Amino acid sequence: MSTIPYGRQHITQDDIDAVSAVLRSDFLTQGPVVPAFEQALAEHCQAKHAVAVSNATAALHLACRALQVGAGDLVWTSPITFVASANCALYCGADVDFVDIDPRTWNMDPLALASKLEQARDIGRLPKVVVVVHLCGQPCDMRAIGALSREYGFKVIEDASHAIGGRYLGEPIGNCRYSDITVFSFHPVKIITTGEGGAALTQDDVLADRLRLLRSHGITREASQMDNPPDGAWYYEQIDLGFNYRMTDIQAALGLSQARHLEQVVARRHQLAQRYDSLLADLPLQLSWQLPDTYSGLHLYVVLVDEKAARGRKEVFDGLRSDGILVNVHYIPVYRHPYYRQRFTFRPADFPHAENYYARAISLPMYPQLTHEQQDFICERLRSYLT
Structure with a gap:
C-alpha cells in the first residue's frame, strides 16, 4: 500500500476548469472572482462581510489590526494551536498569554478563561482580544466565551482555520454571533482550498472597511475617505500603513469551485x-x-x-x-x-x-x-x- 498522508487536497475537473477560465480572462487578480468568492463565503456563514486574503495568518494579523491591537495591549489564545494564532498579536507589538485547554474538547476551557480573567482584573491587566481556536474543526464553547467578553470587555477573534462547514448551536461557524471576527484557512490540507488563502468574516461594517483597507496597502479610492479632492479618476491615497495581503482571482476561482461541495x-x-x-x-x-x-x-x-x-x-x-x-x-x-x-x-x-x-x-x-x-x-x- 502506498503512503497515506494525514491530509491532502482533492482537485476535481470542475476546479481545474474554473481556474483555467480565469487564466484565459482579463483579470488574474483584483477582478470579479474574489468578490464572488467572498459573497459565497458570507452567504454560507450568514455573515454580512467576508474579506478574502492571501492566507489565514494574514487574516489573523488584519483582524488584530482592525481591532486596534497595539503596543502595550495583551492578547490571549490557546497554547494548542499553530503559532500564527499567537504571532498575529506580536506582529502588532502586543504581548501574548495563554489559557489552558479543556481536557475533553482540547479547546480553550471557558472555566480556565473565567478564572484567569478574574485574576487579571484584580491586577488591572485584562486582555484586549482573546483568540479562540476551533481545534480540529470543533467549535469552542462560544456562548460561554461570548458572555465573558461582555462581562470583561474584551474582543473575540475566532481562529476557525479548521472549521469551515461546521456549526455551533445549529448556526454556521463564521456568523460571528459570539465574536467580532472569524478567520478561515484555505491551505491545501484544509477542508476547502485556494492553494494558499484565508478570509476574515464579520458582521461589523466598520471592521469590514478596516480589513479591506489594510489588506491592500492602506490605499483608498473612496473620495469620502481622502484628505484632498481627487486630481482625477486615477487618484488614490494611502491613509494607513497596510499590507499586500490580497487574494488572486486564480485562487478565488479554485475556492469558489470547491465551496460548492x-x-x-x-x-x-x-x-x-x-x-x-x-x-x-x-x-x-x-x-x-x-x-x-x-x-x-x-x-x-x-x-x-x-x-x-x-x-x-x-x-x-x-x-x-x-x-x-x-x-x-x-x-x-x-x-x-x-x-x-x-x-x-x-x-x-x-x-x-x-x-x-x-x-x-x-x-x-x-x-x-x-x-x-x-x-x-x-x-x-x-x-x-x-x-
Missing part, C-alpha cells in the same frame, strides 16, 4: 470519523469529546495515547510512520517554542492539560478520499502498537 466534503469527513470511532473504541486511546449541539468541520482526527497502552506516543508515531502512515502531531504548545521561551517566562506547569495533550496526541489521516481499506490498515497497525 463544502457540505458534502464535511459530511464525508464525519462518515470517516464515525468509522474511526467504531474501529478504535476498544483501544487504549482517548477520542475527542464533542460539545452538545455542535457539528465539527473535522479538519483533523486526533487521538490521545493512554498511559496503559503497550507503547508510548513516540513509539506509536514512529511505528506508524515506518508503515507509510504519515501521522502528525497538532500541535506543540506555542510557549514551548524557542522564540517564545527566550522572550517570555511561561511555565509549562501553568498549562497542565495542554502538556498532557501534547505528550499523547497523534493526528490520524483524515481527508475525503481516504478509503475504507486504507482506514482499516491504519487501525490494524495502530492496534498492533497499542496492545
Whole structure:
C-alpha cells in the first residue's frame, strides 16, 4: 500500500476548469472572482462581510489590526494551536498569554478563561482580544466565551482555520454571533482550498472597511475617505500603513469551485470519523469529546495515547510512520517554542492539560478520499502498537 498522508487536497475537473477560465480572462487578480468568492463565503456563514486574503495568518494579523491591537495591549489564545494564532498579536507589538485547554474538547476551557480573567482584573491587566481556536474543526464553547467578553470587555477573534462547514448551536461557524471576527484557512490540507488563502468574516461594517483597507496597502479610492479632492479618476491615497495581503482571482476561482461541495466534503469527513470511532473504541486511546449541539468541520482526527497502552506516543508515531502512515502531531504548545521561551517566562506547569495533550496526541489521516481499506490498515497497525 502506498503512503497515506494525514491530509491532502482533492482537485476535481470542475476546479481545474474554473481556474483555467480565469487564466484565459482579463483579470488574474483584483477582478470579479474574489468578490464572488467572498459573497459565497458570507452567504454560507450568514455573515454580512467576508474579506478574502492571501492566507489565514494574514487574516489573523488584519483582524488584530482592525481591532486596534497595539503596543502595550495583551492578547490571549490557546497554547494548542499553530503559532500564527499567537504571532498575529506580536506582529502588532502586543504581548501574548495563554489559557489552558479543556481536557475533553482540547479547546480553550471557558472555566480556565473565567478564572484567569478574574485574576487579571484584580491586577488591572485584562486582555484586549482573546483568540479562540476551533481545534480540529470543533467549535469552542462560544456562548460561554461570548458572555465573558461582555462581562470583561474584551474582543473575540475566532481562529476557525479548521472549521469551515461546521456549526455551533445549529448556526454556521463564521456568523460571528459570539465574536467580532472569524478567520478561515484555505491551505491545501484544509477542508476547502485556494492553494494558499484565508478570509476574515464579520458582521461589523466598520471592521469590514478596516480589513479591506489594510489588506491592500492602506490605499483608498473612496473620495469620502481622502484628505484632498481627487486630481482625477486615477487618484488614490494611502491613509494607513497596510499590507499586500490580497487574494488572486486564480485562487478565488479554485475556492469558489470547491465551496460548492463544502457540505458534502464535511459530511464525508464525519462518515470517516464515525468509522474511526467504531474501529478504535476498544483501544487504549482517548477520542475527542464533542460539545452538545455542535457539528465539527473535522479538519483533523486526533487521538490521545493512554498511559496503559503497550507503547508510548513516540513509539506509536514512529511505528506508524515506518508503515507509510504519515501521522502528525497538532500541535506543540506555542510557549514551548524557542522564540517564545527566550522572550517570555511561561511555565509549562501553568498549562497542565495542554502538556498532557501534547505528550499523547497523534493526528490520524483524515481527508475525503481516504478509503475504507486504507482506514482499516491504519487501525490494524495502530492496534498492533497499542496492545
